Amino acid sequence: DTGVSQDPRHKITKRGQNVTFRCDPISEHNRLYWYRQTLGQGPEFLTYFQNEAQLEKSRLLSDRFSAERPKGSFSTLEIQRTEQGDSAMYLCASSLAKDSNQPQHFGDGTRLSIL
């Protein structure tokens, strides 16, 4: 169990640029989640996948955001035309879809700063 891995750890970009983050879940986990966390707050749900299917999206996920999990393993989260308000920590988590008691395991996150 190597844990959930996220890349990059930090991203600094200018407003208006596109950014893409990657998440590698724990290998046997078929559920993958994306959350956003701003300073002083708890994580807020963005979207989740079961295998390659994106099953739920939050209203926070505007049309500038897109997430994929093409082969049911790693996932990418892309933000197009970034805005100042996108500055946050983006967290990925994974879990087994065995039952509702399965905890989500989080990566260390990607911190996005928009200049």
Next chain:
Amino acid sequence: GNSVTQMEGPVTLSEEAFLTINCTYTATGYPSLFWYVQYPGEGLQLLLKATKADDKGSNKGFEATYRKETTSFHLEKGSVQVSDSAVYFCALPISSGSARQLTFGSGTQLTVLP
């Protein structure tokens, strides 16, 4: 959907002091309850969980008991250490019986002084 209210911080304690961080929830049914910890610059780590009423989750000296009568899941530790300084989050699934999205409290910053 389900929701959680967490004790506001920050909390500052001396080493070896007793810790309580309050968490109350609103839920339909009896969802699993979780405490996560976040160290500076890192993601969240699962600290402990409880899956049914009266369950006690425990890990690294921390404990929390699932109390359905008071809809609470307070985090306790008998003797804190400097290394326990972190932000603690109470969480539960947004809908009971689901392992989908979690909803989190706003977090409690704990600082332990030597």
